[in-house]
Amino acid sequence: xxxxxxxxxxxxxxxxxxxxxxxxxxxxxxxxxxxxxxxxxxxxxxxxxxxxxxxxxxxxxxxxxxxxxxxxxxxxxxxxxxxxxxxxxxxxxxxxxxxxxxxxxxxxxxxxxxxxxxxxxxxxxxxxxxxxxxxxxxxxxxxxxxxxxxxxxxxxxxxxxxxxxxxxxxxxxxxxxxxxxxxxxxxxxxxxxxxxxxxxxxxxxxxxxxxxxxxxx
Numbered sequence: 001x002x003x004x005x006x007x008x009x010x011x012x013x014x015x016x017x018x019x020x021x022x023x024x025x026x027x028x029x030x031x032x033x034x035x036x037x038x039x040x041x042x043x044x045x046x047x048x049x050x051x052x053x054x055x056x057x058x059x060x061x062x063x064x065x066x067x068x069x070x071x072x073x074x075x076x077x078x079x080x081x082x083x084x085x086x087x088x089x090x091x092x093x094x095x096x097x098x099x100x101x102x103x104x105x106x107x108x109x110x111x112x113x114x115x116x117x118x119x120x121x122x123x124x125x126x127x128x129x130x131x132x133x134x135x136x137x138x139x140x141x142x143x144x145x146x147x148x149x150x151x152x153x154x155x156x157x158x159x160x161x162x163x164x165x166x167x168x169x170x171x172x173x174x175x176x177x178x179x180x181x182x183x184x185x186x187x188x189x190x191x192x193x194x195x196x197x198x199x200x201x202x203x204x205x206x207x208x209x210x211x212x213x214x215x216x217x
Contacts, residue, residue, distance in 0.1 A: 004048040008041050010070060011051060011059065018063050029058035034156050092152065094133040131156075131213060134166060136176075144176050144192050145215060151176070153210040164212040165189070170205050176212065 015025040015036070022036035034040060036059075041049055060070060131154040136145045144164070145151060153166050163179045167189060177189035180198065187206060189199045 157211040
């Protein structure tokens with residue numbers, strides 16, 4: 001009998017056949033980058049969750065495969081388990097801060113829009129979880145980051161007080177700061193440099209905010 005694990009394994013295999021992580025497959029299909037991640041496969045009570053037919057259809061359209069091939073793999077047990085992250089390099093899109101401040105390069109969730117970006121290898125073995133890289137240019141991020149530093153950020157990660165973050169305002173200003181406080185109405189961002197005053201941004205004026213996971217310092 002087919003179960004939810006079989007369907008997820010077939011999706012893993014679909015991504016693997018096209019040299020993609022499950023996050024990249026979801027993005028290619030126009031879905032939330034976390035749609036096919038392992039964290040979405042179990043409910044809070046430990047119940048298995050099924051991917052929607054619509055999500056599967058979009059993934060097949062994006063990879064130019066058919067439902068017949070997908071279901072055949074599920075029923076016949078011919079799917080192959082996607083290789084572990086230890087066996088395949090994971091790359092993420094690389095953008096400059098100038099692009100991050102321009103309109104049209106990001107969706108409403110803070111993820112890069114479109115395709116054709118330069119890429120860098122993710123410096124850890126975890127699934128990319130919708131992460132991407134930003135290359136610092138100039139000295140506007142001093143003393144936190146220098147010109148040429150590459151930072152890995154993730155809009156999908158939960159934010160906590162004290163996290164280093166990148167934020168973009170609705171006016172296109174991009175900044176790397178430390179999250180001091182976040183409420184239903186506003187966020188308060190601090191700088192490492194004590195000469196810089198805290199910045200308070202109303203949520204209505206905040207385009208997106210993403211947690212910094214790693215920096216090439």
